[in-house]
Amino acid sequence: MNEATLFVRTRPSRGAPAGTSEGELAIIWALSRQRAGRLRTIQPQGAKKRQKARSDRRLSESPSQLWYLLAHVRQPDAHDADVLSECHDCGLVQRLPDASVAAVVLCERCGARLRQVRHNSVVLSAACAAAGLGLFALAFVLPTASVWMQGGRFATSDLVNGPERLSQNGAWALALAVVITLLILPFAKLSTVLAMSLALRFGRVPRWLKACFTALPVFTEWAMVDVFLLGAIIALFRLRAWMLVAFGPALFALGGAAVCSVAVDAALDRAVFWHRVPLGPKSRGARTPTGWLACHGCGLVTHAAEGSKCQRCEQSVHARKHDSVRRTWALIASAALLAIPANVLPVMTITKLGRGGPSTILGGTRELLHVGMWGLALLVFVASILVPLVKLGALSFLLVSTSLRSAAGLGTRTRLFRLVALIGRWSMLDIFATMMLVTLARFGWLGNVMPGLGASAFCGVVVLTMLASRAFDPRLMWDAAGQNPGPAIAPGVTS
Ligand SMILES: [Zn+2]
Numbered sequence: 458m459n460e461a462t463l464f465v466r467t468r469p470s471r472g473a474p475a476g477t478s479e480g481e482l483a484i485i486w487a488l489s490r491q492r493a494g495r496l497r498t499i500q501p502q503g504a505k506k507r508q509k510a511r512s513d514r515r516l517s518e519s520p521s522q523l524w525y526l527l528a529h530v531r532q533p534d535a536h537d538a539d540v541l542s543e544c545h546d547c548g549l550v551q552r553l554p555d556a557s558v559a560a561v562v563l564c565e566r567c568g569a570r571l572r573q574v575r576h577n578s579v580v581l582s583a584a585c586a587a588a589g590l591g592l593f594a595l596a597f598v599l600p601t602a603s604v605w606m607q608g609g610r611f612a613t614s615d616l617v618n619g620p621e622r623l624s625q626n627g628a629w630a631l632a633l634a635v636v637i638t639l640l641i642l643p644f645a646k647l648s649t650v651l652a653m654s655l656a657l658r659f660g661r662v663p664r665w666l667k668a669c670f671t672a673l674p675v676f677t678e679w680a681m682v683d684v685f686l687l688g689a690i691i692a693l694f695r696l697r698a699w700m701l702v703a704f705g706p707a708l709f710a711l712g713g714a715a716v717c718s719v720a721v722d723a724a725l726d727r728a729v730f731w732h733r734v735p736l737g738p739k740s741r742g743a744r745t746p747t748g749w750l751a752c753h754g755c756g757l758v759t760h761a762a763e764g765s766k767c768q769r770c771e772q773s774v775h776a777r778k779h780d781s782v783r784r785t786w787a788l789i790a791s792a793a794l795l796a797i798p799a800n801v802l803p804v805m806t807i808t809k810l811g812r813g814g815p816s817t818i819l820g821g822t823r824e825l826l827h828v829g830m831w832g833l834a835l836l837v838f839v840a841s842i843l844v845p846l847v848k849l850g851a852l853s854f855l856l857v858s859t860s861l862r863s864a865a866g867l868g869t870r871t872r873l874f875r876l877v878a879l880i881g882r883w884s885m886l887d888i889f890a891t892m893m894l895v896t897l898a899r900f901g902w903l904g905n906v907m908p909g910l911g912a913s914a915f916c917g918v919v920v921l922t923m924l925a926s927r928a929f930d931p932r933l934m935w936d937a938a939g940q941n942p943g944p945a946i947a948p949g950v951t952s
Pocket residue numbers: 544545546547548549564565566567568569
């Protein structure tokens with residue numbers, strides 16, 4: 458923020474919501490000038506003007522305070538839905554710039570992505586989603602890989618027999634995790650985008666589709682086609698050491714589907730989609746608004762009561778995630794406990810020509826090192842051992858610093874949280890690699906791989922750490938440091 462940011466004269470601001478009063482225009486104008494770095498200090502004369510200047514200076518010190526004031530000056534209207542946005546990482550309510558060019562709008566305080574402005578977003582994302590669904594369907598019917606051993610022994614794997622083999626060998630939890638992350642959620646993500654595009658085209662969005670579209674970020678985080686591909690490649694390279702391996706066409710189809718899924722993410726401008734969903738009527742008997750709340754589902758910022766229904770997506774609106782700190786601690790503690798059996802128990806039992814035995818995660822990495830696959834060994838070590846440890850450590854650090862109400866390095870801590878949320882899913886690499894090994898290596902004493910209890914425990918660790926980062930609300934760090942208007946003590950932080 459510029460230090461000398463005063464405004465004494467009111468000037469209309471372009472793009473201000475209809476019905477904005479002169480005082481509000483002054484605030485909006487000051488904000489836009491501040492942002493452009495063009496606000497000059499004008500020294501007012503006289504005691505009254507000096508007093509006004511002091512209060513203006515105080516106001517202009519923090520844009521969140523300005524918006525806080527604006528929120529109390531005027532009731533929001535439908536137009537605000539597209540003008541205001543709350544940063545999901547730091548809680549700053551800010552006005553989005555005109556969306557006339559394709560750009561990424563970042564939070565001015567913490568750098569989080571507020572909006573991705575894309576032209577023809579609905580058509581482009583529908584096309585990418587349809588192509589992805591086609592390739593995904595193809596991957597279902599084709600084999601993912603085939604292997605041959607001496608004596609004409611042959612085995613093939615596809616997307617269905619992988620989880621089947623896991624559950625037959627008692628690893629039903631693993632099979633369930635694979636079915637959800639590899640089959641159900643990628644399909645749910647692509648079909649939700651396609652259905653929403655079609656629904657907007659026909660001008661009617663059913664309630665269930667709204668609910669699915671609000672869950673789209675969850676689908677994106679938990680849909681792991683890309684992680685599976687890398688895991689499958691690692692497994693096939695390991696198998697190449699003792700049998701003949703052929704990459705199946707389903708791997709290429711899945712690769713295409715993964716690219717389409719990334720293209721959907723790149724083309725999707727959620728604000729455009731939600732903008733075309735009409736606002737519903739305010740629920741009858743609505744409680745008195747508790748403040749300026751952003752809907753977690755669709756991003757609509759309204760003056761609403763805690764726990765009331767969003768006018769657009771019909772999800773419950775909350776200022777902050779419910780009981781975030783306690784839930785995150787509980788999930789971290791469970792994950793840390795489960796990490797012990799995950800690293801001590803064997804993730805699989807490998808038999809080669811009648812020899813071999815149980816192998817842990819670390820053992821698997823060592824085995825890759827012995828056969829000279831340095832790159833893969835490093836990849837497995839980072840994804841399976843380093844990433845879960847870093848996640849647990851980083852989340853604990855964020856929770857402790859929030860409880861201490863520390864204001865130091867808020868930007869860095871928020872970036873750390875984003876990194877933790879981003880890398881967590883890649884730990885599933887070893888689970889998918891194990892599944893491929895179990896499905897393909899089934900030649901009895903010649904070459905066989907069985908899943909171990911450690912694999913299920915490790916899968917539990919990955920799922921729990923991912924849930925922990927989802928349960929943590931990074932806005933609490935900013936609340937606790939007194940950076941957000943409203944309650945200075947974050948809910949859930951014990952004093
Ligand atoms: Zn922010």
